[in-house]
Amino acid sequence: MGDYRDVNRANWDERVPAHVASPDYHVKEFLDDPSYLSGVVRFDRPRLGDIAGLRGVHLQCHIGTDSVSLARLGARMSALDFSAPAIEQARSLAERLGLSMDFHVADAYDAVEVLGAGSYDFVYTGIGALCWLPDIQRWADVVAGLLKPGGRLFVREGHPMLWALDAGTEVPEARYSYFETVEPIVVDEGGTYVDTDADFDSTVTHEWNHGLGEIITAVQKSGLVFDSLTEHDSAPWNALPGLMTEDxxxxxxxxxxxNRLAATYTLQAHKPAQ
Incomplete structure (x- = not known):
């Protein structure tokens, strides 16, 4: 078994062209409409509040559509991802939109070394990020290291209840661990979560689930103050094909x-001012 980062990076590098070209990432809408925001950030906006003028960092940003959306709301954004092709596309999108942002190719666990300690008013992590990290406590420590005193963490993620389900069966069943495990969940699936005709060669991924209790405890152990947890019955992608309807x-x-399924959640915490 190779290093999980190498395995996952090969998978994500290969997805980039398909995601940029897919209508599901709405690159054309970003270019055509100066007010356009990603669906994820539109959903988050009531809970995000006013971020104008704040310095933010988006960890595991992929091709940057959420990152540029946060910049369009007035935040001074940095963004980081371990995939060089993804960062290349994110940087290109920001430039075409006339946004001043900095992008970095790095592993999420290296973010403090790359971006600087105590530099940010908020850390943003979006859908489908934490499942690629084996150690949630290490991630929480990185977040705490990035934040200024008084800064906050904003996470909207797939719910561990959803991640535990096997979506490939006619009736989804709880096949995968709800809790963090030492060994990864090894998945070998073709395709991706957007509308595309592309075929992929690097189909194996290594993933981990993290229970809500583990995530909250990790945030608190890192020195952050846990503020809120909101569970949602919806997700911004068709997580269980054949069983879900888009609004x-x-x-x-x-x-x-x-109401049978908690599909995603929003978690917020802050770093004490002193």
Missing amino acids: AEGEWRLTENP
């Missing part, structure tokens, strides 16, 4: 009795 805002929830 007008691009959120997917169970077609029948959506």
Whole structure:
């Protein structure tokens, strides 16, 4: 077994062209409409509040659509991802949109060394990021290291209840661990989560689930003060094909009795001012 980062990086590098070209990432809309925001950030906006003038960093930013959306809301954004092709596309998008941002190719665990300690008013982590990291405590320590006193963490993520389900079966069942494990969940699947005809060669990924209790405890152990946890019955992608319906805002929830499933959550915490 190779290093999980090498395995996952090969998979994500290969996805980049398909994601840039896919209508699901709405690159054209960003270019055509100066007010356009990603669906994820539109969903987050009521909980984000006013971020104008704040210095923010988006960890695991992929091709940067959420990052540029935060910049369009007035934040002074940095963004980081371990995939060089993804950062190349993110940087290109920001430049074409006339946004002044800095992008960095680095592993999330190296963010403090790359970006500087105590430099940010907020750290943003979006959908589908934490499952690629084996150690949630190490991640929380990185976040605490990046934040200025008084700065805050904002996370919206796939719910560990959802990540535990096997979406490839006719009736999804709890196949994967809800809790963090030492060994990764090794997945070998073709395709990706967007609409594309592309075929991929690097189909193996190494992933980890992290229970809500583990995440909250890690945040608190890092020295941050836990503020809130909101669970949502929707996700911004069709997480369980055949069982979910999309609403007008691009959120997917169970077609029948959506309150059966916590699909995503929003977690917020802050670094004490002193």
